Amino acid sequence: QAKKLGKGNWCMFTDELDEKARARQQVETDLHRALDNQELRVFFQPVVDAETLEVSGFETLLRWEHPTRGLVYPGEFIEHAEDIGLITRIGDWVIRAAMAEARRLPDHIGISVNISPLQIHSQSLVPTIMQAIAANNIAPERLELEITESVLMSDTEFTLQRLHQIKKIGVRIALDDFGTGFSSLSYLRSFPFDKIKIDKSFISDLESRADNRAIAIATLELARSLGMSCTAEGVETGYQSDFLRENGCDNLQGFFISRAQPLDKLGHLVELKDSDAAQVAPAPRPKL
Numbered sequence: 001q002a003k004k005l006g007k008g009n010w011c012m013f014t015d016e017l018d019e020k021a022r023a024r025q026q027v028e029t030d031l032h033r034a035l036d037n038q039e040l041r042v043f044f045q046p047v048v049d050a051e052t053l054e055v056s057g058f059e060t061l062l063r064w065e066h067p068t069r070g071l072v073y074p075g076e077f078i079e080h081a082e083d084i085g086l087i088t089r090i091g092d093w094v095i096r097a098a099m100a101e102a103r104r105l106p107d108h109i110g111i112s113v114n115i116s117p118l119q120i121h122s123q124s125l126v127p128t129i130m131q132a133i134a135a136n137n138i139a140p141e142r143l144e145l146e147i148t149e150s151v152l153m154s155d156t157e158f159t160l161q162r163l164h165q166i167k168k169i170g171v172r173i174a175l176d177d178f179g180t181g182f183s184s185l186s187y188l189r190s191f192p193f194d195k196i197k198i199d200k201s202f203i204s205d206l207e208s209r210a211d212n213r214a215i216a217i218a219t220l221e222l223a224r225s226l227g228m229s230c231t232a233e234g235v236e237t238g239y240q241s242d243f244l245r246e247n248g249c250d251n252l253q254g255f256f257i258s259r260a261q262p263l264d265k266l267g268h269l270v271e272l273k274d275s276d277a278a279q280v281a282p283a284p285r286p287k288l
């Protein structure tokens with residue numbers, strides 16, 4: 001009897017709790033721990049020159065090595081991190097981690113980092129970038145920030161100012177997921193983009209959809225005539241790669257080339273310099 005009552009009470013209690021709030025609190029606790037326990041990882045997806053198919057850069061993609069859930073993808077936690085005000089700390093960490101790893105890449109290889117709209121407003125963004133590139137001896141031109149159209153929709157004056165501030169350092173800016181937001185073409189003339197990334201939703205069905213082919217060609221032409229370079233993301237097939245190359249796309253990225261991986265697994269694509277750990281490792285004892 002008492003047991004039954006207890007159970008009933010518990011059910012009532014949980015019913016009254018907002019499930020969403022509970023889940024959110026769990027992720028919040030988890031994410032704080034992830035930062036403190038260094039469970040976050042940066043993976044890198046190669047971007048190739050469409051003409052030569054040689055690797056020209058890497059996009060940094062965040063992963064969470066969760067102790068029980070395994071590898072967790074950003075789609076499952078970035079929004080939570082934004083909601084609970086942790087995205088700035090995480091985003092700053094990603095910039096520092098990406099630049100520390102970029103030390104091991106050849107000097108001609110670029111590296112891009114995704115930036116949440118909330119980070120644009122953070123006081124720490126510009127100092128973090130400057131500190132991270134200086135500490136790792138990375139030429140600013142090698143770093144590119146990827147922002148989405150949603151950044152441009154609010155507080156336009158501030159965003160414009162911030163992007164110019166970043167450009168002044170020498171860091172480049174790419175418009176990510178082009179065509180998926182509520183974009184207005186006027187953004188393309190107002191903001192200082194170096195590159196447009198065609199969203200993968202326009203690339204995935206290139207072989208079967210004439211409308212996607214038309215959109216891809218128009219976007220490539222638009223980028224070209226505005227003096228911006230163009231990267232296609234989500235390239236998964238030979239047909240897509242050939243189509244984009246024939247139509248003058250500058251860079252390709254997608255599973256057809258490679259998935260995102262830890263830097264150590266990319267040695268077959270680019271020559272990696274020794275890690276600092278290896279450099280400071282004690283010299284082997286001389287044989288007597």
Ligand code: C2E
Nearest residue numbers: 061062073074075094114115116234235236253254255256
């Ligand atoms: P994104 O910046 O558009 O990144 C491309 C996404 O497409 C990545 O997913 C990548 O793994 C995936 N992808 C690449 N090639 C292919 C392909 O050929 N086919 C398919 N189906 N997918 C492909 P991922 O790593 O899950 O990241 C998802 C999104 O999370 C990213 O989209 C980006 O908006 C966000 N994100 C990732 N890392 C960070 C970060 O450090 N900070 C912030 N704020 N957002 C991040």
Ligand code: MG
Nearest residue numbers: 059114146176
């Ligand atoms: Mg991106």
Ligand code: MG
Nearest residue numbers: 176177197233
């Ligand atoms: Mg994208």
Ligand code: MG
Nearest residue numbers: 148176177199
């Ligand atoms: Mg995206």
